[in-house]
Amino acid sequence: MEEDPGFELLKKIITENTGFNCEYYKEAHFRRRINVRVRATNSESYGAYLKILKKDPREYGYLVETLTVNVSEFFRNPETFRIIEKEIIPSIVKHRSESLIQSIRIWSAGCAAGEEAYSLAILLHRVLKKDFNKYRIRIIGTDIDAQSLEKARKGIYSENSLKNVDAGTKNQYFLKQGEVYQVIDQLRNITHFKHHDLISGPTINHFDIIICRNAMIYFKKEIQEQLQFNFYQALEKGGFFVIGKAETLLGTAPDLFKPYNTRERLYIKEISRDIYGRNQKSHEFK
Structure with a gap:
C-alpha cells in the first residue's frame, strides 16, 4: 500500500467529502491511521478502499473517527x-x-x-x-x-x-x-x-x-x-x-x-x- 498511486487521490476525496484536510498532517501518521480502515475493510489497496467509500458513505464516519485521535481520561498526567x-x-x-x-x-x-x-x-x-x-x-x-x-x-x-x-x-x-x-x-x-x-x-x-x-x-x-x-x-x-x-x-x-x-x-x-x-x-x- 505504501507505493499505491491511489493514496493522493484518496486524500483529495477525503478532504472534499469530510472537510478533514489531510495535507495538514504528517504523512507517516496519516498513513498509519488510514491503513487501520483499509485493513478493517479488507481492501487490498487505497484504490479498493476508495470504491468502498463511494459505495457506502457511512464508511466516512468510521474513517474520520479513526483519523481523529481520541485517547483521554480524567486527570491524565x-x-x-x-x-x-x-x-x-x-x-x-x-x-x-x-x-x-x-x-x-x-x-x-x-x-x-x-x-x-x-x-x-x-x-x-x-x-x-x-x-x-x-x-x-x-x-x-x-x-x-x-x-x-x-x-x-x-x-x-x-x-x-x-x-x-x-x-x-x-x-x-x-x-x-x-x-x-x-x-x-x-x-x-x-x-x-x-x-x-x-x-x-x-x-x-x-x-x-x-x-x-x-x-x-x-x-x-x-x-x-x-x-x-x-x-x-x-x-x-x-x-x-x-x-x-x-x-x-x-x-x-x-x-x-x-x-x-x-x-x-x-x-x-x-x-x-x-x-x-x-x-x-x-x-x-x-
Whole structure:
C-alpha cells in the first residue's frame, strides 16, 4: 500500500467529502491511521478502499473517527493537573478577584470526549469552594469529531475513564448510574462543547488557560508553529498555555511564552505587544 498511486487521490476525496484536510498532517501518521480502515475493510489497496467509500458513505464516519485521535481520561498526567490546581488556578483567581471582570475562561483544544474539560471544572470548584458561583466561569471544549463531542455533552463515562479519580471526588462530582458515571449538572452547566477546526476554524480569544495536549504533534511543523502563535493571540496577558509532554514550542513561540514548568510543559504569556498580527476573523463562542 505504501507505493499505491491511489493514496493522493484518496486524500483529495477525503478532504472534499469530510472537510478533514489531510495535507495538514504528517504523512507517516496519516498513513498509519488510514491503513487501520483499509485493513478493517479488507481492501487490498487505497484504490479498493476508495470504491468502498463511494459505495457506502457511512464508511466516512468510521474513517474520520479513526483519523481523529481520541485517547483521554480524567486527570491524565496527574502531576500536570496538580500544578494547575495548586498554582495556576489560584494565580488566575487572585488576578481576576482584583479586576473589574470576575470571569474565568478556559479552552480545552482537541477535547476528545470531554474528560480534560471536566477535570478542569472539578479543579475550579475545589479551589473556589463557596466562591464558585461568584465567578462567570466558562470552559470551552473543542474538537472536530462529532461523536466525541456528543459524548462530552452527555458527560457519561465508564470506570476506566475515571481510573485517576479518587472515591471522594467521584462521590462529589459524579452521579453513579449502574456501571457508568455522569458529571453533575453544576459542572456541566459551565462546560460547553463546540465543533471547531484548530487550523481553518475562526479564531477565538480572551482565555486565561489554553490546554492543547497531544494534538499538535500529528501536524506538520509549519502548522504547529501557526497553531502556537494562534494560541498566543487567544490568551489574555498572563494567561497559561499547556501542551503535551512530547510536544515543544516551535517557530516564534519560544519568544512569546515564558517557561513556567518545562517538565510539565506549562508556559505563561507575558508579552503584551501583539507581533506578527494576522487579519483573521475573530469569533467568541457563546
